[in-house]
Amino acid sequence: MDRRTPPDTAEGWYMLHDFRTVDWDAWREAPARRRERALADGVAYLEAAEAVADADSGGSTSVAVLGHEADLCFIHLRPTLSDLNALERRFERTELAAFTEHSDSYVSVTEASGYGGANDYFDPDAEADPGMKRYIESRLHPDIPDADYVSFYPMDKRRDSEYNWYDLPFDERAEHMSSHGDIGKTYAGKVRQIISGSAGLDDHEWGVTLFADDPADIKDLLYEMRFDPSSSKFAEFGRFRIGRQFEPAKLGAYMAG
């Protein structure tokens, strides 16, 4: 029945994109004292999250999101889904949470796939190249890039009668991934990414989080990739969100407008 060979995958940290809208009317009208308490709570929550005070390893960051769908996005990377659930719940205990709605979210886990050079990493009989090992490890347990802007979108590979990614032979997929990666490399130093898988965890198959100081680089990268068959023929995109990364201490400035 023509079952195709899946690539090996390795998983690292679980990842939560926790989007919130702010109730600006309530914020504007709240007494200064309550706002101060809310900010103190919020900053403490974000600083503890970024310091990974709640787990052995991971990372967190905060994003001021443009547009009506969200105002804030907290991104958390942690060893378990329970850690993420605890972080999600902990925020609800802050006074700041009273001024927000939980408008969107995405649950995934960092992932590396055994296409191309990464193959040896997954072969128990092969000795993987130490550079490749470090590279894959950096994808599974990434430092959150220190860049001004963050773009997030979920995506799927198509399963149409004409464009069916999952019905392609392994080698063809590997070639696509390699060509796709080649474009990415030309943006090295300009755009960095965290790729996370989400089959069984959320509505799409992957989440992509891009970091760049210049958002036009993100647009250029995505536009260029769209002409590559791995995207033009085989990618289906969900919603796109863009925002500005900020340090916890800047939360007050953000909320002040």
Place this chain on the structure above:
Amino acid sequence: MDRRTPPDTAEGWYMLHDFRTVDWDAWREAPARRRERALADGVAYLEAAEAVADADSGGSTSVAVLGHEADLCFIHLRPTLSDLNALERRFERTELAAFTEHSDSYVSVTEASGYGGANDYFDPDAEADPGMKRYIESRLHPDIPDADYVSFYPMDKRRDSEYNWYDLPFDERAEHMSSHGDIGKTYAGKVRQIISGSAGLDDHEWGVTLFADDPADIKDLLYEMRFDPSSSKFAEFGRFRIGRQFEPAKLGAYMAG
């Protein structure tokens, strides 16, 4: 007019996935006494449900769901739809319900199909293998697996002009199901499932509920299956929800964050 032979099916318990979001603002601001009453009510409801105090047989469990679409999911298995309706209604009488919204749900009935080895089970003239009988019985009246994580998604089989599951000959479908099942078997002990049918009961044709201690096993299983033609060509997936199973007594800890 080329009508295809449907498989025989057997149905067991009706199944309700009852998703709730929590109004965390109201919870945070409620007096301690009211929260205690709500928790006592909630725990009593969940314990009675898990003890199946309301019916002759069945099972229930509670899940803490990640993401913005739901915070809690109560899963109930019972002999009749009326039993499920009563459970749904009974929850609304608890003080806890005042802190929740009924944000999502899925109605289905556990199902076994007469493809492959199960064929004899459905043949009145054949003597079904006792092992097969026990296996099918365990699918229709399942114990809820004791695993840390639960993933739920509804799905349909495609009826495209190219990929039309319902227009395939019986034997071809049986072969697909068998190949599909073979993948599942390689995850034996790691991922357990409850399959329920929902034609005429809810918006999709089936519900799938997966249980695993390691959610990466769920992701790996689904990803691997996506390369099998039964999924790559013939499956259409709805929303995916993931959460952590918890005992009723832990409700207070969950609500406390």
Place this chain on the structure above:
Amino acid sequence: MDRRTPPDTAEGWYMLHDFRTVDWDAWREAPARRRERALADGVAYLEAAEAVADADSGGSTSVAVLGHEADLCFIHLRPTLSDLNALERRFERTELAAFTEHSDSYVSVTEASGYGGANDYFDPDAEADPGMKRYIESRLHPDIPDADYVSFYPMDKRRDSEYNWYDLPFDERAEHMSSHGDIGKTYAGKVRQIISGSAGLDDHEWGVTLFADDPADIKDLLYEMRFDPSSSKFAEFGRFRIGRQFEPAKLGAYMAG
């Protein structure tokens, strides 16, 4: 330009599926007296509707719906759309309405089509068989079946480039309808149906309302039909809702949980 011959159709009563969610929080917290008044109002409304006190002919029934999309569904059959609009409006005058939201609805009219044996009924020059006349009359002005469960879904016939129902020759459609009907007949006594057309009245082309004492019969019927080309190739389904029929006098028991 290849215009295809439509079947003759006859229309009977207009049909409203009026879905309501209940605000259980408000209900739980309402004073007993207010709840009693609301129940008295609700029962009186439903009894008058079922007695067709407002029109010369028709029928009404009440359904307790499972899942989050609706809690109650009132189904009304009446000679005119104005009758239905009046019933919809009249409910809003009851005290019970204050505890409900109008969450969903479907507007249609009972319909019989001149495919197969029904052809003569529509032929002014033919003398229709008295049995057929009675059968068609019973489809246009149906008694609401006295069965425990009710399933409702809207549907369309496909107009794809490959599967275009409206581009099939009349005889081919008649054959499909006959094959489709043959499956239905094997469920005689177990599942009864009301078919209503809704082109120009609501978002889909037809509404289907199924009645059965055992909801598994509804699932089995729909599943079996899905393998018939009239469904597998030509049917597109909307949402599915299932519930339990109840007598007006039982409204209090339902609301009590």
Place this chain on the structure above:
Amino acid sequence: MDRRTPPDTAEGWYMLHDFRTVDWDAWREAPARRRERALADGVAYLEAAEAVADADSGGSTSVAVLGHEADLCFIHLRPTLSDLNALERRFERTELAAFTEHSDSYVSVTEASGYGGANDYFDPDAEADPGMKRYIESRLHPDIPDADYVSFYPMDKRRDSEYNWYDLPFDERAEHMSSHGDIGKTYAGKVRQIISGSAGLDDHEWGVTLFADDPADIKDLLYEMRFDPSSSKFAEFGRFRIGRQFEPAKLGAYMAG
């Protein structure tokens, strides 16, 4: 690059379908005096709109809509979009508006196309037939038909790889339009229509508003047309709404239920 010839079009009045849901709970509980003021305001608004007190020409009418998506629809025809915006805004100044939500709307402009006999009308060198001129003028500046029921739906012409209306040669489209019109003519006196274009104005390409004393005629017309290739192959339909036309003076009776 195979650009196809568009038909000439003429535009007349801009058209707003302004759908409102009524907050029946607020209405039921409002003091009689406030309801009277709201009704007086509402009737005055509707009478002024129908008298076209705000512009040189046009027309307005009111519809009691069935189902949960809307309770009222105000249809306005006016020389400019600014006129429509003013009417939309003016309603918000009435006391009645406090009892409504603006749940849906459609913005379009009456349109006539130069297919078939209408061709000469658009040809600067041809002398159009006076009857044709009157006919086109009546489509651009229509009297709102005095019929009991009104059905509204937006629609698009398909641009599929197989069924691409915009890639058909002009003559083929003209033939389709003529065949389509022939069906309409068989309903003359039973169903009247206002066709309005909305490219760039709202989400679909056209709005269709049908008027009939018997809603079954609307259903029959649409069903019959669905077998004509102009619909079966080339039409994509949006939502459908049906309601009963009423005179401003009857607003109180409608609100009373």
Place this chain on the structure above:
Amino acid sequence: MDRRTPPDTAEGWYMLHDFRTVDWDAWREAPARRRERALADGVAYLEAAEAVADADSGGSTSVAVLGHEADLCFIHLRPTLSDLNALERRFERTELAAFTEHSDSYVSVTEASGYGGANDYFDPDAEADPGMKRYIESRLHPDIPDADYVSFYPMDKRRDSEYNWYDLPFDERAEHMSSHGDIGKTYAGKVRQIISGSAGLDDHEWGVTLFADDPADIKDLLYEMRFDPSSSKFAEFGRFRIGRQFEPAKLGAYMAG
């Protein structure tokens, strides 16, 4: 793997379409003094935005939107996404914001593509024609046209198996763009446009903002373009919004109805 050549692109100002619905009930019932303060705040905000008091360059305008999805749209063009985020936030500090909901938005950046004559502009070895340079500069840093009406819609290029824009050779795409542009030129002086790219910034690939004194010109332009293969075969459109441009000083008149 058949990667196609993307065009060069240049980006100019970031662009925010910030749609708001007005809570007319709250507005109607607010004390005159509060309304005056809200208007004063709103006018000051809009005047400062149009004067680009917050950045070195850019532009802003206000639109009164028809229909239920939005009442107001503020369009901002600025050098950075942070500038836009600040403007979005600043509005929330006005008293006027308390009367609005943030119902919709679109984030993009003005874009010019190196198809056709613009090619030289992007060629580091070529000397671009000064007229072309000025033209491209005017697209990247546009004056907001002084026209009565504004239409906005997002769009994508299709990636179907039959109509796949991103799989066309460069020259074919260039020819399509040129043919598309030729239609636009016939509307010179009647319809002006701002084209902005949004890959990675929002849900679609481009935003199109059209300006015209006569909205029928917008409809005619879009309808005519729909017969051009660049649209008929390769364009997928999102929502369409239309409104009337107004000066900040007219805000009071608009809110008064």
